[in-house]
Every structure is written in C-alpha cells, then in structure tokens.
Amino acid sequence: MEAFERSTKFFNEKNYEQANRWTDETLKYDSTFAEAHFRKAQLYEIYTQPDLALQSYRKVVTLRPDAPQSAAAYQKLIEYHLRAGEYAQAKNDLTRYIPLLRPNSVAQKRAQRQLQTCAFGEKAIENPLVISPEELSDTVNQFILQYFPALTADGETLLFTALRPENDEDLYITHFKDGRWTAPVSISDKINTAENEGTGTLSADGRTLVFTACNRRDGYGSCDLYISRKNGKDWEAPKNLGINVNTPFWESQPTLSPDGRTLYFISDRKGGIGGRDVWYTSLQKNGEWSAAKNVGEPVNTLDDEASPYLHANGHTLFFASEGHQGFGGYDLFFSDSTATGWQKPENLGYPINTSDNQVALVITSDSQYGYYSLDTKRVGNQRVSRLYRFRLPTELQQKFNAANYLKGLVTDSRSGKSVKANLELIDLKTGKVVQRFSTDTDNGQYLTTLPNGSEWGLYVNAAGYFYKSLSFDYTQKNKAEGLQLDIKLEPMNLNTFGVLSNIYFETGKADLQDKSRTELNKLIEELKLQSTLRIEIAGHTDDVGDPKQNQILSQKRAQSVADYLITAGISRERIRAIGFGEAKPMAPNTSEENRQLNRRIEWRIW
CATH class of the missing domain: 2.120.10.30 (TolB, C-terminal domain)
Structure with a gap:
C-alpha cells in the first residue's frame, strides 16, 4: 500500500509528523491493517501518549491474535500491564504471546519469568502488609x-x-x-x-x-x-x-x-x-x-x-x-x-x-x-x-534482629576530662570482634550498636589508663532501646581498681566458662604491655548462702583467674588472689540485679 510505504519512509527518517499523516491515511483506507495500528502505537509512544499507544497495540493483537507478527505488540502490552500492576491482564496476554516464541529462546525464557511475576504479584496483593506512610x-x-x-x-x-x-x-x-x-x-x-x-x-x-x-x-x-x-x-x-x-x-x-x-x-x-x-x-x-x-x-x-x-x-x-x-x-x-x-x-x-x-x-x-x-x-x-x-x-x-544503641562520653575518672579512646565490641560466644571504633578526639563522645540475639563485651582502651570492660547480655532481648552510658577510665596509679565485667563461672563453682576467655586474654594483653604492673585479683559474692562458704568460693574463683594468667606467662610475683566473699558489696543485696553486681571479679594495682 503506497500510503503505508510513505509512512515507513518518513518514520525511518524520523520525520514523525509526516509518518503520522500517512499512517492515518492508511487507516482511513483500511482500518483492519494491523501493521498501520502498530505504527500508530509507535508514534503515540514517541509523542508520550501511553494510553493511546496501549489502545493501538491492543487493536493489533485483536486483529491478529495468533500471528507471529503480533509478538512485538504483545510484548509492549505485557510490559505496560506489568508496570501498572495489572497482573491478570498481563497473564492473559502472556498465554497468547508465549506460543508465538521460539522454544528455549531468550524471549521465551523472559516471558516465562514474567508469567511467574504475575503469579507472585497476584498472590502477594491478596496478602498485603499494613503500612501507613x-x-x-x-x-x-x-x-x-x-x-x-x-x-x-x-x-x-x-x-x-x-x-x-x-x-x-x-x-x-x-x-x-x-x-x-x-x-x-x-x-x-x-x-x-x-x-x-x-x-x-x-x-x-x-x-x-x-x-x-x-x-x-x-x-x-x-x-x-x-x-x-x-x-x-x-x-x-x-x-x-x-x-x-x-x-x-x-x-x-x-x-x-x-x-x-x-x-x-x-x-x-x-x-x-x-x-x-x-x-x-x-x-x-x-x-x-x-x-x-x-x-x-x-x-x-x-x-x-x-x-x-x-x-x-x-x-x-x-x-x-x-x-x-x-x-x-x-x-x-x-x-x-x-x-x-x-x-x-x-x-x-x-x-x-x-x-x-x-x-x-x-x-x-x-x-x-x-x-x-x-x-x-x-x-x-x-x-x-x-x-x-x-x-x-x-x-x-520479627524477621531480623533489632539493634540497641549505646552512646555517651569517655572521661578520666579523676579529672572528668574527655579521653581519646579506642573501643572494641566482641561477641562473647564466638570471641569475634564485630566492631572497632574510637571516640571523637575533640569531646570524647562515642556511639555504637548492640544487636539483640547475642552476648556482648565492650572494651575501652586509652593510653595511660587500665582498660575498661562492660557486659551486655542481649540473648533473650526482643525489643531495642537507646542507652546513655558515660564511661570513666581509671589512670594506672597505685590502688586504682575496677571490675572485670566479662568473667563467668559455672554456678556455685570456680570453673571458668569459655566465654571468659575474651576478658582473660584482654587482661593478659594489658599485663604484657605494662610489664612492671602488679595486680590483685579479688573475688566477691552476694549474700545468698553461708558467709564462710561464700568467702571460700570467692577465693577459689580469684585463684582460678590468677592461675589462668600465670599459665599464660605472667610472672607469679606480679599476681595475687584474694577472696572477700560477701563482705564488700557494690550495692545492697535487695534485688537479683544488685546481687548480680555483687558477684564479681575485681582488679587492683598494688
């Protein structure tokens, strides 16, 4: 048809105004000419008229639903309906489109995947999540x-x-x-x-x-x-x-x-x-x-x-x-x-x-x-x-772990001035370091995350100070929260003392649990770095049970820590162990939380 030939010539030359004119002339002569409807759809897309383009592509497949030449029109319709989330219509077009494609071709594999998209989309829409942006x-x-x-x-x-x-x-x-x-x-x-x-x-x-x-x-x-x-x-x-x-x-x-x-x-x-x-x-x-x-x-x-x-x-x-x-x-x-x-x-x-x-x-x-x-x-x-x-x-x-955050200041316990410190977050169950970070050099501020589902040890180190250890047991925690915790570091002076927060024993015994290794190895590292430092390891208990037995247990636990250090190569002359039992509580033994604080191992420089 001469009019359509002219349309094709102008279309290829990107003279879309003339291409559109001769396409219209073609359709006046024969409104069932599928190729002209396809051309019209292409022109509508160029003119950014997607709804009219959709109508023309639909005419193509209506006129020749099973013709291989209609495959391109089906492809356009499927893409349009998928973008619009109209999965039922896209699926209907795919069932007619796929038989027109060569078996195992890239186009057929793509169409099969689009069919899976339709099934997934329809099912998911039937079970929506409730969100209110x-x-x-x-x-x-x-x-x-x-x-x-x-x-x-x-x-x-x-x-x-x-x-x-x-x-x-x-x-x-x-x-x-x-x-x-x-x-x-x-x-x-x-x-x-x-x-x-x-x-x-x-x-x-x-x-x-x-x-x-x-x-x-x-x-x-x-x-x-x-x-x-x-x-x-x-x-x-x-x-x-x-x-x-x-x-x-x-x-x-x-x-x-x-x-x-x-x-x-x-x-x-x-x-x-x-x-x-x-x-x-x-x-x-x-x-x-x-x-x-x-x-x-x-x-x-x-x-x-x-x-x-x-x-x-x-x-x-x-x-x-x-x-x-x-x-x-x-x-x-x-x-x-x-x-x-x-x-x-x-x-x-x-x-x-x-x-x-x-x-x-x-x-x-x-x-x-x-x-x-x-x-x-x-x-x-x-x-x-x-x-x-x-x-x-x-x-x-419920599908992934929430994370708590912990922030505050690291300061000198005596002067109150900010300290430039390095911090490590360690999974106590695996001994793996999961975070390394530092305080702000200007103001000593820090901020870190503590995910639920694990037991964490936080270690704070700074030049001239004995390291600080903190413990967070989040194995059973479900909800997350923000914590403000200022950390005071102790200078390495005579009689300075602190708590070894991540030392764990079997209940009622002096046997060290494996998750204590992180703390013990940190202590060994500190003592090797400070080769003249001498420390006292002190055991403490709560007031549950017989006071005499508590004193004996605290002595044995302190000795277990001392023996671990000595076995690791720290000179016996630099370590001494003592048990105070329930005699020096950190807090009144009026709650389980306080009793837990009182069950501890301390270090002291001597």
Whole structure:
C-alpha cells in the first residue's frame, strides 16, 4: 500500500509528523491493517501518549491474535500491564504471546519469568502488609527532589541527597530535636561543591561519611566513592577511596557497617555476576581499604542490583534488585549474613514493593521504622520526590534482629576530662570482634550498636589508663532501646581498681566458662604491655548462702583467674588472689540485679 510505504519512509527518517499523516491515511483506507495500528502505537509512544499507544497495540493483537507478527505488540502490552500492576491482564496476554516464541529462546525464557511475576504479584496483593506512610515535614521536604536517606544509629541525624534549583546535587543533614526535624543544611562546604555529590552513607556514630561524586579530576572512572571523617563539628576534606575500591567503571550507592570499617556499594565493573552488582571492601590495619570483592550469589543476580543498606545489626543487608522474584522492575529485598554465607534474599512484600520501582530504603536501628523516597507528582515535566517514613509491620520486624544503641562520653575518672579512646565490641560466644571504633578526639563522645540475639563485651582502651570492660547480655532481648552510658577510665596509679565485667563461672563453682576467655586474654594483653604492673585479683559474692562458704568460693574463683594468667606467662610475683566473699558489696543485696553486681571479679594495682 503506497500510503503505508510513505509512512515507513518518513518514520525511518524520523520525520514523525509526516509518518503520522500517512499512517492515518492508511487507516482511513483500511482500518483492519494491523501493521498501520502498530505504527500508530509507535508514534503515540514517541509523542508520550501511553494510553493511546496501549489502545493501538491492543487493536493489533485483536486483529491478529495468533500471528507471529503480533509478538512485538504483545510484548509492549505485557510490559505496560506489568508496570501498572495489572497482573491478570498481563497473564492473559502472556498465554497468547508465549506460543508465538521460539522454544528455549531468550524471549521465551523472559516471558516465562514474567508469567511467574504475575503469579507472585497476584498472590502477594491478596496478602498485603499494613503500612501507613507519612510524609516528613515540609521543613525537610523543601527541595524538588530529595532521596537516598541515611540515618545514624540513634535515629537523630538524617542524611539525604537533594537536587537544588540550579540542578546541583548536594548532601544535606537534618537533626531530630524536640520532637521534630530541623531545617536541613549542607553537610559541609568541604563536601559539597559546584559539582554533584550524592548517595551518601554514615557510620553508626555519624562521624564517617562515604559518598558518590562523578567526573572529578582525581577520579578513576565516571563515578567514584569518597570518604570524609568528622572530629568535633568539622568534616575533613574528602579523599578518593583509591584504586582498590574505585575503577574505570561506575561505583555508587555506598553503605557503611556500624563501625565504618566495612563498605558495601554498587559497581558495574568487570568480574561481577550481572550488570550492576553489590561489592564490598574492608578497612585494613594499615588504614588502606582492601581490594573490593563481589558479594556473590545469592544476593547478586544476572540482572541489576541497587542501593544496598546494611542494618545497624551489622548482618542484615537490604537492597533493590531486578533479578529476584518480585512485582516487576526493582523490588526491595533483605538477606542475612551467617556463618555459612548470605541467606536467600526475601522480598519485603506488598505494598512496600509494588509494580513501580522501589530502589532505596533504610530501617531504623530498633527496626520500628523505614525511611524512603517516593515520587509523588510532577511539576510540568519535572519529577518531584519526597521523603517518607512508615512503621514496619510486626511480621517484618520479627524477621531480623533489632539493634540497641549505646552512646555517651569517655572521661578520666579523676579529672572528668574527655579521653581519646579506642573501643572494641566482641561477641562473647564466638570471641569475634564485630566492631572497632574510637571516640571523637575533640569531646570524647562515642556511639555504637548492640544487636539483640547475642552476648556482648565492650572494651575501652586509652593510653595511660587500665582498660575498661562492660557486659551486655542481649540473648533473650526482643525489643531495642537507646542507652546513655558515660564511661570513666581509671589512670594506672597505685590502688586504682575496677571490675572485670566479662568473667563467668559455672554456678556455685570456680570453673571458668569459655566465654571468659575474651576478658582473660584482654587482661593478659594489658599485663604484657605494662610489664612492671602488679595486680590483685579479688573475688566477691552476694549474700545468698553461708558467709564462710561464700568467702571460700570467692577465693577459689580469684585463684582460678590468677592461675589462668600465670599459665599464660605472667610472672607469679606480679599476681595475687584474694577472696572477700560477701563482705564488700557494690550495692545492697535487695534485688537479683544488685546481687548480680555483687558477684564479681575485681582488679587492683598494688
């Protein structure tokens, strides 16, 4: 047909006005001409008229439902209905589309997967989670676009990326004070520049920042990751994370572990599983970041992953993926890291996930709330994105461990002045160090996370002071909370004393439990470092039972600790053991909590 030939010629020349004219002429002559309806649909898409395009594609398959030439129209219809969450209609079109495809072809495998998406979507919508998103105040949502939120462990500092009117992406922070979020401010003039900075992440204490910047002179690729650290109120000048992390490819969307020593991010570098994968790197003892490694399966897929977020518990990774079973497009998933590796990712469910793309979510330490960005409306052709939060449904909260946070000051017990200290959080059951961090050099502040489900030892070290140990048994804890705890360190002076908080014995016996090894080895390390130090190990009990037997038990327990130290190579002349029984309580023996405090092992310099 001459009119359609002219339409094709002009379409190929991208003269869409004339192509449209001759397509209309063709349909005036023959309204059943399927190829002309397909052309009309293509033109509607070019003119950004998706509803009219859908009608024309539908005419194509109505006129020739079983013709191989209709496959392209079916494909367009299926994609449209999947994006709209219209799974029943998409499934109906797929049942007609799949027989038109070559068996075992890429197109047929893709269609079979779309069929699985329909089944998953229909089932999930029938069993929705109950969520009620609430928009953050206009004080925070004051930009056209704000997205990629990140939180400190105490939930009091919110970092996000904002698009300014001059089309400049910058990082902003806001603080939660007196029950509301303050007006956001630029994170620092040292961080934000005339170029774009975005997709940032903070350590639990908010003092380490990693963010994305593109096309910089010191960059290795199109977009690189940069790091900055904060002392007091000031951020240092950011530094490129270096060739072990950045490549000539694209690196972005970072997330830090609570202590800021492990970094997960997205990259499309070679050597991955799909296009864009989750990678990770760790800070080494020499201060350099290790060569990045692919997280691997089952997190990464042949398709793209995006926006990883490591929860404050340190082992639950939230991320977006096109490759795992979902509602179509990007869905949000989570996976737990265990001793045997990452577990199979689980879809967060409807309506957190929908047929639209969901690409960024952060969960508060206590697992009560989620923060994310949502496209809400358009101003002209400009997309508008706002920050929201919602309370996590109980059934989701139960699927991963919440984390408590602990914060305060480290000071000298005598002068009250702040102390620069290094802290370690150790899982007492495994002896594994899970966090290493330090106080703020300007003010001695610290903040860390204590996940539920384990028994933790927190160790505080500073030059010129005897180390401090603290104990937190969260094995049976379900809910999370924030704790304020100021830590006083004892100078190494004569008669200075303190408690060894992580020494455990079998009930009524002097046999040391295995989980005491962490504390004992720390004590050995301290005594080897301070080679002239002499200490007294003192045993104490509560007032339950016979006082004489309590004194004998306390002496035996003190001697068990002393023997462990001597066996490890500490000179017998530097150690002495004494048992005080119930004679020197720390608190009145009026409650089980107080009696537990009184059952202790102390050290004293002599």
